[in-house]
Amino acid sequence: MRLVEGLNPKQKEAVLQTEGPVLILAGAGSGKTRVLTHRIAYLIQEKNILPWKILAITFTNKAAKEMRERVDQLVGKGAEEIWVSTFHSACVKILRRDIDKIGYNRYFTIYDTGDQKSLIKECLKELNYNEKNYPVSYVLGEISNQKNELVSASDYEKNSAGDFRKEKLANIYKLYQKKLESNNALDFDDIIFKTVELFIYHPEVLEYYQNRFEYIMVDEYQDTNTAQYKLVKLLASKHHNLCVVGDDDQSIYGWRGANIRNILDFEKDFKNAKVIKLEQNYRSTKVILDAANAVIKNNFGRKSKALWTENEQGDLIDVRETDNEHDEAEFVANEIVKQIEEEGREYKDFAVLYRTNAQSRVLEEHFIKHAIPYRLLGGVRFYERKEIKDLLGYLRVIQNPSDDLSLKRIINVPKRGIGDTTIGKVEAFASDYDMSFFDAIRDVEIVSQFGRSASKLKKFADLIGVFQVEAQAGSVMELVENILERTGYLKELENENTEESKERIQNIKELISKAADYDQNAEEPSLEGFLEEVSLVADIDNYNEANNAVVLMTLHSAKGLEFPYVFITGLEEGIFPSYMSVVSENEDAVEEERRLCYVGITRARQKLYLCYAKSRMLRGLTQYNRCSRFISELPKDLISIGNKVKKAVDPLAGIRSRNKVLHTYTPYQGAVSKADNSSSENTPLEFECGDLVKHIKFGVGTVEDIRYAGADYEVTVTFPKFGSKKLMARLAKLKLVQ
Ligand SMILES: Nc1ncnc2c1ncn2[C@@H]1O[C@H](COP(=O)(O)OP(=O)(O)OP(=O)(O)O)[C@@H](O)[C@H]1O
Numbered sequence: 027m028r029l030v031e032g033l034n035p036k037q038k039e040a041v042l043q044t045e046g047p048v049l050i051l052a053g054a055g056s057g058k059t060r061v062l063t064h065r066i067a068y069l070i071q072e073k074n075i076l077p078w079k080i081l082a083i084t085f086t087n088k089a090a091k092e093m094r095e096r097v098d099q100l101v102g103k104g105a106e107e108i109w110v111s112t113f114h115s116a117c118v119k120i121l122r123r124d125i126d127k128i129g130y131n132r133y134f135t136i137y138d139t140g141d142q143k144s145l146i147k148e149c150l151k152e153l154n155y156n157e158k159n160y161p162v163s164y165v166l167g168e169i170s171n172q173k174n175e176l177v178s179a180s181d182y183e184k185n186s187a188g189d190f191r192k193e194k195l196a197n198i199y200k201l202y203q204k205k206l207e208s209n210n211a212l213d214f215d216d217i218i219f220k221t222v223e224l225f226i227y228h229p230e231v232l233e234y235y236q237n238r239f240e241y242i243m244v245d246e247y248q249d250t251n252t253a254q255y256k257l258v259k260l261l262a263s264k265h266h267n268l269c270v271v272g273d274d275d276q277s278i279y280g281w282r283g284a285n286i287r288n289i290l291d292f293e294k295d296f297k298n299a300k301v302i303k304l305e306q307n308y309r310s311t312k313v314i315l316d317a318a319n320a321v322i323k324n325n326f327g328r329k330s331k332a333l334w335t336e337n338e339q340g341d342l343i344d345v346r347e348t349d350n351e352h353d354e355a356e357f358v359a360n361e362i363v364k365q366i367e368e369e370g371r372e373y374k375d376f377a378v379l380y381r382t383n384a385q386s387r388v389l390e391e392h393f394i395k396h397a398i399p400y401r402l403l404g405g406v407r408f409y410e411r412k413e414i415k416d417l418l419g420y421l422r423v424i425q426n427p428s429d430d431l432s433l434k435r436i437i438n439v440p441k442r443g444i445g446d447t448t449i450g451k452v453e454a455f456a457s458d459y460d461m462s463f464f465d466a467i468r469d470v471e472i473v474s475q476f477g478r479s480a481s482k483l484k485k486f487a488d489l490i491g492v493f494q495v496e497a498q499a500g501s502v503m504e505l506v507e508n509i510l511e512r513t514g515y516l517k518e519l520e521n522e523n524t525e526e527s528k529e530r531i532q533n534i535k536e537l538i539s540k541a542a543d544y545d546q547n548a549e550e551p552s553l554e555g556f557l558e559e560v561s562l563v564a565d566i567d568n569y570n571e572a573n574n575a576v577v578l579m580t581l582h583s584a585k586g587l588e589f590p591y592v593f594i595t596g597l598e599e600g601i602f603p604s605y606m607s608v609v610s611e612n613e614d615a616v617e618e619e620r621r622l623c624y625v626g627i628t629r630a631r632q633k634l635y636l637c638y639a640k641s642r643m644l645r646g647l648t649q650y651n652r653c654s655r656f657i658s659e660l661p662k663d664l665i666s667i668g669n670k671v672k673k674a675v676d677p678l679a680g681i682r683s684r685n686k687v688l689h690t691y692t693p694y695q696g697a698v699s700k701a702d703n704s705s706s707e708n709t710p711l712e713f714e715c716g717d718l719v720k721h722i723k724f725g726v727g728t729v730e731d732i733r734y735a736g737a738d739y740e741v742t743v744t745f746p747k748f749g750s751k752k753l754m755a756r757l758a759k760l761k762l763v764q
């Protein structure tokens with residue numbers, strides 16, 4: 027059988043065991059993803075299962091695409107009919123068919139974080155709550171947690187009775203949800219939540235999919251949250267042919283609600299589950315694998331696994347200490363150049379990983395200096411740029427005129443003389459009569475009440491009406507070009523003729539080519555399909571292996587990928603493991619960081635570099651951190667300490683002792699006026715507005731305001747549990763949190 031050739035006996039067993047629940051629990055690089063691909067091919071080719079009866083869930087769209095290509099290679103045609111997608115894409119497909127049953131219509135918009143924030147701000151304003159007491163990101167995080175746990179706004183309200191703060195949060199959650207509904211919009215968490223809701227309230231819909239998906243497979247199962255788990259359970263409860271693969275040691279999304287229990291309790295939840303362990307690693311050298319095992323061994327409460335490999339011993343792990351982040355970046359750049367020149371490597375063989383996106387800037391600078399081509403995943407995303415969001419705003423309104431949020435974004439962009447007062451009036455009217463903004467301005471009689479603005483509103487509504495007709499014709503690219511021209515958006519940017527406007531025009535061109543690309547390649551191109559694709563792209567989806575460039579990304583993004591050479595940078599206490607995990611003294615948080623480290627190490631096939639800097643300037647603050655505990659957990663015989671490491675500090679000595687993070691003070695440049703500063707000998711504070719600080723009793727909070735007050739500063743801090751507090755900075759011993 028060609029399909030199982032080249033698989034080891036355990037992998038073969040996992041492919042052949044097609045019936046009933048199966049858990050493939052295995053360490054990194056043991057071929058889990060490969061097994062899934064072969065399993066799909068086997069089902070189609072050997073078991074004659076129709077491709078459209080198979081559902082495979084992957085973690086990124088990129089992984090989905092790759093899996094489809096691999097299946098294509100293995101079985102030839104038919105692969106396009108398999109549902110291989112992320113949780114979100116699969117659910118959007120399901121919702122587009124039946125969401126009208128739960129009070130939305132199928133042209134719903136998907137809101138990103140920026141949209142969500144705007145909506146929360148509207149809610150706070152309407153409820154008359156102070157943003158300082160209810161910081162937007164905090165509120166959103168809280169709502170997201172609830173949705174991931176399948177707690178609806180009304181359930182949350184019931185649970186919060188008697189708790190003043192929770193009651194307020196419940197009010198925000200309720201209003202936020204009401205607004206989403208009236209805008210016919212879903213946020214990211216809703217996509218899963220609403221699908222589960224649809225299945226529960228409309229068993230006939232569930233039954234349709236239960237019958238359809240005879241075989242279900244889920245990759246990276248350790249990172250599913252409660253809502254996703256419930257979804258899978260519902261879908262699989264008829265045929266029970268559910269195969270999940272995962273590695274508890276690679277669970278790195280606890281902070282996003284992922285529940286490691288889902289994998290550990292699989293055998294309890296699915297009776298007669300067959301558990302298959304894969305123990306041979308095909309990816310990495312012995313040295314790299316031993317290092318990964320040595321680090322993860324320090325976590326408690328894991329299912330023990332013995333990962334081994336037949337691969338060669340390989341190079342020792344290169345541990346580098348540098349003086350600062352620039353030396354670190356310089357080392358990485360030089361090493362890449364050296365490997366390329368001396369070993370005949372290619373740029374795409376290298377990945378540089380870090381804990382937070384902010385660390386990429388210095389690396390980029392040095393790569394540019396050395397003319398090293400690189401691709402950066404993360405940072406400010408293309409679709410979050412103003413001009414792109416404006417254009418998408420138009421597209422969204424054309425597609426879903428109930429989307430008040432997008433409509434308000436574009437109604438006066440470019441300027442067409444519709445001011446805030448008019449917008450306020452229309453909004454009040456629409457809300458009184460429970461209609462959408464667009465319905466109000468589309469109605470001639472209603473519009474006539476708005477005096478001088480009436481004709482402008484009408485003209486705008488007509489323009490959208492024309493675009494709606496044009497959208498039916500199908501070409502998204504033409505629609506985008508028409509919008510740019512007829513609204514005068516492009517002309518305005520051209521007239522501006524600044525560096526910034528030129529860059530915006532470039533971005534717009536990029537959007538046009540994306541639309542063209544979509545028109546050509548989509549099976550059935552439509553505006554709705556284009557918007558969906560745009561909303562669901564993850565950073566990692568933009569990573570293209572064919573590009574010969576070094577890739578820079580966070581450790582989180584690197585999950586599931588592999589590279590011959592891997593650098594992990596910033597291995598310092600307070601950076602990685604993160605400051606929050608170190609100061610919280612919460613062992614679970616440190617263990618999650620350690621799993622992230624395990625993920626990072628196991629991305630490497632041939633050679634691994636671990637870098638740390640004695641000092642690092644990050645977000646305007648210089649820090650002196652000790653070398654990460656993860657380095658000290660490596661056996662000495664696996665590492666070589668490179669030349670640049672100053673032997674004066676033995677990186678392996680005393681690291682396990684409690685680590686201290688030192689910060690140098692940077693002058694505070696916020697609310698204090700110059701006069702105040704010059705008249706004072708006061709030492710500046712180590713934090714400024716927007717920073718996180720820690721208070722012994724209240725915990726971690728956000729600095730909202732700082733005022734100079736004689737020998738000290740009066741600082742206003744909002745704490746998630748305690749609300750807003752005014753504190754004297756030194757007296758209260760506020761400490762900066764990274
Ligand atoms: N039986 C095998 N023979 C040869 N190569 C294999 C075999 N099984 C897997 N590999 C290779 O090993 C590497 C790792 O496989 P894969 O990505 O499927 O592992 P994984 O368990 O999904 O890893 P991760 O935990 O990082 O997601 C890939 O390059 C794959 O092609």
Ligand SMILES: [Mg+2]
Nearest residue numbers: 058059060586
């Ligand atoms: Mg995998």
